[in-house]
Amino acid sequence: MLKAMRGAGIMTGTDLMAATGLSRATVISICDELVRLGWLREMETQRGAEGYIKGRPARRFVFDDRAASVLGIDIGANKITTIVADMGGNALARVTTPFRAFNVSADERADVLDRIAAEALEKAAVSADSVLAVTVGVAAPVSRDGEVLTVQEFWKSFDVRRLVSERHGWHVLLENDANLAALAERWRGTAQGVDNLVVMLTGGRLGAGVLESGRLLHGQLGGFGELGYLDNVEGVGDTLGIAHYVALWGQEALASGADTQLRELCGNAPDRLTAGMVFAAAKNGDHVAQDVLNRMAQRMARVIGSVSTLANPELVVLAGGVAASARALIPVIEEQLPKFTFTPPRVEASSLGDGIVSIGAIRLALDYVEEHALDLYPASFPKPAQPVS
Numbered sequence: 001m002l003k004a005m006r007g008a009g010i011m012t013g014t015d016l017m018a019a020t021g022l023s024r025a026t027v028i029s030i031c032d033e034l035v036r037l038g039w040l041r042e043m044e045t046q047r048g049a050e051g052y053i054k055g056r057p058a059r060r061f062v063f064d065d066r067a068a069s070v071l072g073i074d075i076g077a078n079k080i081t082t083i084v085a086d087m088g089g090n091a092l093a094r095v096t097t098p099f100r101a102f103n104v105s106a107d108e109r110a111d112v113l114d115r116i117a118a119e120a121l122e123k124a125a126v127s128a129d130s131v132l133a134v135t136v137g138v139a140a141p142v143s144r145d146g147e148v149l150t151v152q153e154f155w156k157s158f159d160v161r162r163l164v165s166e167r168h169g170w171h172v173l174l175e176n177d178a179n180l181a182a183l184a185e186r187w188r189g190t191a192q193g194v195d196n197l198v199v200m201l202t203g204g205r206l207g208a209g210v211l212e213s214g215r216l217l218h219g220q221l222g223g224f225g226e227l228g229y230l231d232n233v234e235g236v237g238d239t240l241g242i243a244h245y246v247a248l249w250g251q252e253a254l255a256s257g258a259d260t261q262l263r264e265l266c267g268n269a270p271d272r273l274t275a276g277m278v279f280a281a282a283k284n285g286d287h288v289a290q291d292v293l294n295r296m297a298q299r300m301a302r303v304i305g306s307v308s309t310l311a312n313p314e315l316v317v318l319a320g321g322v323a324a325s326a327r328a329l330i331p332v333i334e335e336q337l338p339k340f341t342f343t344p345p346r347v348e349a350s351s352l353g354d355g356i357v358s359i360g361a362i363r364l365a366l367d368y369v370e371e372h373a374l375d376l377y378p379a380s381f382p383k384p385a386q387p388v389s
Contacts, residue, residue: 005039006088007063009062010062013031013058016061035061040061041064042060068378069126070087070131071362072137073134073135075136080116083359094120094355133170134171135180136161136175141226143221175364183209183364184363186211190317195214196212200303201320205244207227210224210313227307230303236306243275250278251270253291261288297333301337304345305341308343315348324353330348
C-alpha cells in the first residue's frame, strides 16, 4: 500500500484496489492505520469530482511527503556535504562546509559533521526528531553490514556510524561514495531505467559503483568496484583521476615552455593551474590544452575498457565535480574503446554535479525507511511509550 501511494498523488479506495489487488475493506482498513501512523493524510471529500455525482463521496488519501525526513551526507577529503530531504526525495536544504585543512583529525571531522547537520536541518525548517534515517558516504570500501574495510586505518579512528548514532539517536547507514553515486545516477540522472551500469567518480581519484541487473554489487568485503588493479594496467598506472592529471599535464606543458593560453590563465604561475583552466583553454581552441585532453581521453578509454571487460555494462557514466567538463573527452573515449574491450558501452557524463554522492545517500536512506516504514514513526505521530520493565 505504501509503495502504491508514494508519489502517486491523491488516490481513492478504488484506485488503491486496482494498484494492489486488495479488497475494498482491506484497503480502507490499511489506509485508516497508515493515517493513524502518520504516513497518509485523508483529504476532504469532493462530491462531483472525478465523476462522483451520486451516492457517498469516495474517501481520498495522499502520502504525506513531509511526515518525516532523511539526511544524505558525503564526507569527502576536504569537505562535507549534507542534503535534507522529505519522504518524496525532495531536497529541502543542502549545505557544504570545507575542512580547514586537507588532513584533519577524526574529532574535527565529527564536529564539522555535527555543525553542518544542524545547519542543514535549520535551513530546511525540520526538527532533528523528524529524521528517520541518515546515510553517510565515505571514500572507502564498505561491507554489506555497513562496516568500513578494516585496512582503512583512518576509518578505524573515525567510527562515523557510531558517532552520529550516539550524538543524535539517528539510524545511520554507511556506504561507499561511488556506490551511492551509482544509486543517484539511476534514480535522478542519465542512467534512469538502466539496469547494467557503472558510475565512475573521476575527480581527484577514480572509483566505481557497479549495478548488475539493477542490483548494487559489493563483493565479499565491500571491495567490488575498487580500482586498485589499475596500478598494473599499462597506460594507466594508478587510481588518480581526471582533475589530477589534467592539471598536472598542463603544468608540465607550461614547464616545457609551450606556447599556450594556459600561461595567461594561471598568471604565469604553473602551480596555480587547475583542470578547469585546461578544459576552458581547450574549448577556446588551445592546441596544448587539447593535446592534454586527448591524452586523458586515451587513458580513460583504457580504464573504462578494463572495467567493461569485467562488468559488461550497458552504460558508463563519468561523475563527480569534473563531470560537466569531462563531457569533452567522450568522443575520443568512444573512438578508442574498441581497442581495449570487445564490449564497449555507451559513455555519458553525469548532470548531477558534485552533490551526486549526497543524492545517492538520500536514495539509500529512503530505501531503508520504505522497507521498515511500519516499524518507524514519523514526527507527526507520537512515538509509543516504552514498555515498563
